[in-house]
Amino acid sequence: MRASRNGNIWQHVDWLTIGLFLVLVIFGWLNIYGASYTFDQTSIFDFSNRAGKQFAWIGGSVLMGIILLLIDYRTYDVLTYIAYGAMLLLLLATPFLAHDIKGSMSWISLGPVSLQPAEFAKCIVALTIAKYMGRYDYKIRTWRDLIVPFVLIGVPALIIMVLQKETGSALVFAAFLLVFYRQGMSGYVLWMGVAAVALFIISIRWGAVALPLGTGSLGIMVCMLLLTAVEVYFICRDHYIRYQALIMVGAITAIYGICLIINIWVPMPFDWISMGIVIALVFYTVFVSLYWRKYMLLILAAFTLFCIGYTHACDFVFTRVLQPHQRIRIEVLLGMKEDPAGAGYNVNQARIAIGSGRFFGKGYLNGTQTKLQFVPEQDTDFIFCTVGEEWGFVGSIGVLLVYLYFILHLIEIAERQRNVSTRIYAYSVASIFLFHLTINVGMVLGLLPVIGIPLPFFSYGGSSLWGFTMLLFILLRLDAARMEQLN
C-alpha cells in the first residue's frame, strides 16, 4: 500500500503553499544578489559571492523538501520524542564545538559550511509540542496542564539564550504562546504579555523623567494608575469591586492632583507620596475584602503590589541584566539616545535606504544605499532594506502581502485538519513564520529593537533556509496524509 500512497502524494500535496514558497525563495535570492555590494557584479551563479552560495542552499532545500514529502507521514510521529532528545543533546554540545563568532556560540562548522542547530530546533520543538498536546486525553483546563509544554519550549530556549548567547533565536520560542492560546490557554496570558511589554517600555522611557514642577517618578505613578484601571476592568466582573476600584483610581488621581497644585508653592516629595499611597491602598483593600468577604479584592491588592515590583524589576533588568549593546538598541528605539555612528547606525541607515526607495523603488540592482554598503548585514537580517530601496513601496507591500497570504493560508491548512496534533503543528508553523516576519521587518522599519533573527526565505544563510524548509514541508506531508487517510 505504501507505494500507492507515495504515488498519491503529488495529488494530495498543497501546491499553493509550494508555489508561495518558491515565489518567496526566488525573490529572496534575487534580492541577495542585489544586496551584494558592487554594481558590476559577476554572475548570480558565481559561487564566490553570496547569491551563488544561496543558490546552492536553495537547491539543497528543494531536494530536502522532496525527500520530506516522500517519507511516510507516520515516521515523523514515531521519531518525534527521540528527535527532541537528540536535539537537546546537540544544542548542549554546540557551545563546546562552536567557534566564537562575535560573541555567539551557535555555529558548528562542517568543512566548508557552518550550520546553526538552533534553526532546526524550532521544527523539532513544534513536532514535540504537537505530539504532546495532540493526545486525545490532553486538554488545557488549568495552568497545570501548561507546565509540560512550557518546559518543552523553555529548555531549548534557555540553552540557546544562555549557553549559545543567541537571544534572538531563543525569543522565537515565544511564538508558541499563540499555539497555546489557540488550544485553549486563557487570553489573559496574551494580554499580560502585552501589558508587561507596555509597562516595561513606560518604566524605562518615562521612569526617570522628573516632573516639571518638582521631583518624582512620573512613569511609576502613571503605571500604577493605568494598571489599577486595567486590572479592574479586565479581571473583575463583580460590580462592587469595580466600584471600589474606581474609588481608588479617583483617590489616587485626587491626591496626585492636590500634590501637584501644592507643588507650585512647596516642593512635594512625590516618591514618598507614591509609597504612602501604595501602602494605604494595600491596607484599605485588605480591610475591605476581609470586612465584606470579597476575597477577589485581595488579588487586586496583590496585583497592584506586583506591578510596582515589576516596574522596579524592569529597571533592574534594563540596567543590570541586559548587555550594554542590547540596552543601547532599546534606548535608540525609544528615542532616548541618538547615536547614528554607533548602535543607531544600522537602524538609521536602514530607514534611509528604505525611505529613499520611494513609491516605485530605484529599480532592481540600482539601490545606492545598499550598494555602497551603508547598511550592515544587508543580505542577512537587513535584507528587507534592499527590497524597500530597489522595489519601493509597491514591492515592499507586495512582499508583506504575499507573506500575509502565506501565513493566513497556513492557518487555513491548520483548521482543515481532523488530527489535533497536525493542527497544533500547523499553528506552530504559522506562528513561527508570523513571529519572524514581525520581529525582522519591525526591526528594519525601526519599530522594534534590533534582534538578529532572519526573514524567512529571504535572508542569506543555509541553516535558516533549511530550517524553514523542514518546518514547512513536514507540514505539507502531514497535510497530504489527511487525504490519504480519507481514501
Add this chain to the structure above:
Amino acid sequence: MINDPTYRRRYVISGIAVVVVLVYIVRLFYLQVIDQSTKDQADNNALVKQTIYPSRGLIYDRNGELLVFNQPIYEITMVMREMKQGWDTAAFCACLGITDKEFDERIAEIKDRRKNRGYSRWTPQVFMSQLKKEDIASLQESLFLFPGVQIQKRTLRDYTYKAAAHVLGSVGEVNQNDIDRDDYYTRGDYSGRDGLERTYEKQLRGEKGVEVLMRDSRGRMQGSYKNGELDRTAKAGTDLYTTLDIQLQLLAEELLSGKIGSAVAIEPKTGEILALASNPSWNPKMLVGKERSKNYNALLNDKTKPLLNRATQATYPPGSPFKTIQALVCLEQGAITPNTLYPCSGPGSSPIKCTHHHGSPVALDKAIEQSCNPYFWCAFRDLMQKDNRDIHKPYEKWRNAVMQFGLGQKFTDSDLGEQSSGSIPSTRLYDKFYGPNGWKAITIRSLSIGQGEIIVTPLQLANQAAAIANEGYYISPHLNKNDSMRIHRHNIDIQKKHFDEVKAGMHRVMVYGTGRHYAIDSLHMAGKTGTAQNPHGRDHAIFIGFAPVEDPKIAVAVVVENAGFGATWAAPIASMMMEQYLNGEMKRKDLKKNISERVLNESVKKW
C-alpha cells in the same frame, strides 16, 4: 471543528497577522511616500565612518635605546566612477612621476577581477601604496583636480638595528580568525603576528579613532557630520620598554653567525631577559610592508628554518649542565653528601664511560669540575634505590624536584609567546614503554647525565643557571621591563648550603675544568659545559653559566647545534657575552673574530 470551544480564536490569530502587516504597511507608507527627509539624506547625507589609525607604540631596550619605531607611508586610492569628469591623466601621472603606460597598466590591474577580487567602481581602490612623503607631495597640492582620488596615511614598522627579529616579532594584516575573535579588527587592519608585537598587541595598537563624514550618493565626501560631534580621536599605542640589552643582543647574534644555535642571557635577580638570540635569523625590515609576504615565504622555505625561535622553541637533551641539577637534588634528597666518593675508571667505566681523565675516587666538587659521568650515575642510582626497591616513588620525587627549576614545562606566567615545553619523562611514560615493573635505575641511566628522554629549551637552561645563581628561586624569564612581571617568583625547596657546593663546583669548571680557557682575570665566572649527544648528527655544544660568582648579575645559556664540544663552541660565546654585559665592552677582539667568522653550517644564510 466539532465541539471546539476555542474555534473562533483562529480569527484572533489571523487578526494579529493582519494587524501586524497593516501597521507595517502604514509605516512603509510614511517612510516611502510621506517622509521626504530620507530621500534627501540618502542622496546627500549618507554617513560614512572613516577610521583614523593610531600610531603603534614604540619599543625600547632596557637602556632606553629605540629598537622599533614607525615610518609614515601613504597610499593613493581612487574611486573609478569619479574619474570620468574632466580627468587629466597626464597631469596626474606627472604629479606621481609615472608614465601614461604605467598608469594604464595599473588601472587595468585594478579592474581585473582575477587579481582584485573586491573590485567595485563605487568604492576606493588602492592605486599605489607604500609611498614616501616626498612621493606624494606634489599630488597633495593638486588633489582637488582629481575627483575620486584620496591620500590615506598609514604607518609601517621600522627598526634601528638588524637584530632581535624573533623577539620583536612582526606586524601583518589580520586574518578572518582575528576578525571573528575580536570586534576591534576589520579587514585590512594590522596586528602583531608574533613575538612581542603579538604578546603586547593590545598595549601597542592603541585605539582606532573614527570620523563620521557625510558622503553623497556618488561616494564623494561632503565633510564631517554634525561638526565632528561624533568623531573620536585615535589613541596612540603605549610604548613598550623591554628588558633586552641591545648591545649584548647584537654581540650574541654576531657570535652565532654561520652556525645554527641560540644564546639566552637573563638577569637572575629579576628574571629579565637580557638577550635572546637565535640563528639563523633575518633582518626585521624584511617582514614589513609589501615585501612581507614574499620574504615570509622565502624564510618559510629555507631548510634551516630561520622562523623557528630556537632559544625558546627548540629542544635538546641538556647534557652535562644537567649534572648541576642532579647534584642539587641528590644532595637535598640525601643520596650523597659533599664528601661522598665514587670510583671512576675513566673511559673504561661501566655502565657509563667517563670522557675525561682525572683521579679516582672523586668527590662532588671535582666531579662537577671534570664532568665525571660515573659519579653522577652512581649518585642517581643511589637516589633511586635509597628507600626501597620500587623506583616509582623516588623517581617521582626526583622529577618534581627537577621540575622546580622550570625544566620540561612552559613558562606560562611569562610574556614569551612562542615556547616549547620540553619534557622531563614521567613514570607513566616508562611504565608504558617498559611495563610497570620493567624498569630500574639502570634502565634510565642516561638521565643521570642529562641524556636520554629528557629534553629542554635553551631558555629553560638559562633559567636553570639563574636559579642556581639565585640559590633557590627564579623569576619567570620575561621581556617587559615592567615591575609587575617580578611577582612570578618560583621558590625551589633545596637548602642554600647545597647551592654553595654546586656553585663552587661551577666556579672550578671555569678555573681548572673544561671552561678554563675562556676565563678572564677581571671577572669570576661559574659555568658548566656540555656536549649533548645527538642521534641525527654531530653533538650539540652546550654551556650554562653565570657571573660574577660573588653576586651574579647575568646568567647565560648557549647551544650551538652539531658543533661538537661545548667547551670549544658554546663556552667562548657565553664567556664573551658575560664580559660584554658586565664590563660594558668586550676586549677579546681576536677571539670574537675567530668565533664569529667560523662557519659550521654551510646552508645558514645571512638574510
